Amino acid sequence: MSRILLIEDDHSVRVSLAKALGRYGHDVAAAPTGEEGLRLFVEHSAELVVLDLMLPTMDGFEVCRRIRAAGIVPIVMLTARGDDIDVVSGLESGADDYVVKPVEPRVIDARIRAVLRRGAPDRSGRSTAAYGDLVVDRASMTVTRAGHDVAMTPTELRLLLELSASPGQVLSRQQLLESVWEHSYLGDSRLVDNGVQRLRAKIEADPAAPVFIQTVRGFGYRFGPV
C-alpha cells in the first residue's frame, strides 16, 4: 500500500486510472490541475506522483520541478505526445520514469512498484563503502559526501549503488535500464543519461569533469576508479 498522487486533467482518465490503480492496492489521491496537485502532494504526503505533462495553467514540467525541489519523492510522467522533446524536458525537470499514453494500468502499476523498490535497503554486498570522501551506506540507504548527507531520489540512489557495486566495470545503458529501471523491454537510454547527470550534480565536485561516474564513450558508464 503506497500513497500515490495522480495529477491528470482529463476527467475520464483521472477517474478510471485512479480506480484501476486503487485495485492494484495503492492509496490514490487524484488532482485535475497542477496547483491542486501541489496542494494534495503535501496533504496526502504522497510517496510517488503520477503526473500528466499536458495540464492547464501550470504545466507538468513546472509541477515536476516544484515537487523535485521540495524533496526526493519519485515521479512517473504520463506523456500523451510522441514528441521526444516532451520526454527529454520531463526527464530534465526531474522525472524518474515515463510511460506513453495510452497505457494499461498494470504497466503503470509495474513502473510504480519498480520505482518504489529502488528505495528499499540493499541487502547484498557490504553495508558501508567509502570511495574517497563519498560514503555509501547500503543498510540505511544514505549517502554522505565530505561528512554531509546527500539527499537522493530512489532512482539516483539505486543508480549509484548499481554502479558502485562493481567499481571499474563498464555497464551499458541497457544493462542499467534493466537493473535500475527494471525495464524488461528495450528502454529509453535517455533515462540513464539523465539519471547520471543528476547523480553527478549531487556527488561530483565538478560535474563537467566527473571522478566517480565516468562516461565510456560509445558504450555506457563506469564507477571510478577513484
Add this chain to the structure above:
Amino acid sequence: MRSGDLPSRRRRPPWRPPRSWWPRNLRARVILAFVVVAMVAATAASAAGYVAARASLVDETQRRAADSVRGQISRLAPEVEYPPDQEALDRLRTSLGENSLVTFEGLTAASGCALNLISDETRAAVAEGDRFTVQRVVDASGPKLVLATPILLTDVDGRQRDSGVEVYVVQDLAPTQAQLDRWTRIVVLTIAGALPLAVVLALLVSRSVLRPIQRLGHSANQLAAGNLSIRLTPSGRDELADLATTFNRTAAALERSVGELRHREAEARRFVADVSHELRTPIMALTSIMEMVEADARDRSPDDRELATMAVDRTRKLARLAEDLLELSRLDAGAVALRRELVDVAHVVADTVRTRGWDDDVDLVPTEPVLAQVDVRRLDISVANLVGNALRHGRPPVVVEVRTEADDVLVVVTDHGPGLPDDVDADQLFARFFKADSARAASDGSGLGLSITLVNAQLHGGTVSARTSEEAGAQFVLRLPRHLETEPGPDDGRRGRQDGETDEQA
C-alpha cells in the same frame, strides 16, 4: 563557376573545337585577351610612328647631304679651269673631303676606301647628264649615301652645258643609323614596358568584372546549401547588376515557397500532435476501464466474459491502430528524428522477440554480436512488425537471422507458410492498409505495420524487401547501414558522446 558545366561546354558544336591553349578559367581568359589587345595596339602604334619618323629622318639626312655637296660644288666649280688638268681635279677632290671621287674623261682624283660602292648604274646615270643622283647602299661597315653629280658650266648666254667633270661623294650614314637604333630601342623598351602595365590593368579590369560574378557564385552556393536568406547588393546599372537583381528575385521566391512549405509542415506536425493527444486520452481512459471490466467479468456468465474479452480486444486493436496511424503521420510530417546509438542488433532483435512473448514461435539464429548505430526503438518496431506479420500470415517456425553484409546489417525474417501470393507485387506489401489475404482482413494487424517498417528503414538510409524463399515461405529482409564510422547526430549529445568504440564489452 561550377565544375559541373565543363562537360557540357566540351559537348558544344564542332565549329568551336576545344583549344588546349585557351584557358578554361574566365579570369585567365580576360587577362590573356586584354594583354594581347594591349600589346597589338602598342606595337602597331609604335611601329607606325617609328616608320614615319625613320622616313623623315632619312629624307632629311639625304637632303642635307645633297645640299652640302651642291653648295660645295657651286662654290668650287667657278674656280676650276676648263678643261681641268690632274692638279685641278686633285684640288677639287681635296676640297670635297674624304671618300670622294672626281673624274674628267681619263683623269681621276680619288680618296677613301668606300669608292668601290659607287655602282655602275650611278656612273651611267651621271654620264647621261642626270643632274643629281642619290643612292643608299649598305656594305659591311654600315649604310652609306652615294651622291653623284656632273659639274655644269654656264655659258655667257646663260645656257648650261656639261663640263665632263663628274663628282662622286660617299657619305657615311652611321650617325643617322645610330639615331635610328636609339629610336628602335626606345620603341622596344616602350612596348616591353607596356606589357606589365597591360597585365596590371587586365588584372584590375578582370577583378572589377569577376568580383560580382564571384559574389554571385558564392551566393548561389550558399543558396544551394540552404541559406535562403542570402541576397546580393546590386551596384551600378550594368548587366551584372541586372543579374544580381534577378538572383535576388529568384532567391526571394525560393525562400517564400520553402517558407510556405515549412509552415505547412509545421502545421501538419502540430495537427498530428493535437490529434495524438485527442485520440490517446480517450483511448487511455478506455484502456483503464477495459482492464477493470475484464477483471470483473471473470465472475460473470460466459456470455458476459466473451463480450468483455471482445471489448478488451477491440480496445487494444483501436489503441494499436491509433498508435500506428500517429506514428506514420509523424513520419510523414517529418516530425521524427533518429536517435542513433551503438547497440548489438542481435541483442535488440532477441529482446524484441522475447518481450512480445514470441519465444516459442520464433527461431533466432544464434550469432556473434552485430554492432551498429541505430535508433533502438525504431529497430524494435520494424522487426516486431516483420515478425508479427510473419506470425499472422505465414506458418511457424518463423526464423529470424541477423547478419552483416558489407557495411550493412541485415535482419532476415523467414516463415514457413505458402510464401507471397502470386498475384501480389512485393512492393505492394508495404503499401498502407494493404491486405494480401482478403479472407483474413480482420486479422490483428493494423495494416500499417509494414509501411511503418519501410519508412523506418528509409529513415535509417536502409531498405526492406520481400520475396518468396526457395526452401521456405515468405522472406522479408530489413537492411540498415551500420553507420559505424560516423559520429552520432547532434541530438545524441544528451546521452554523452558516442564515437563507435566497440572494444569495451561488459
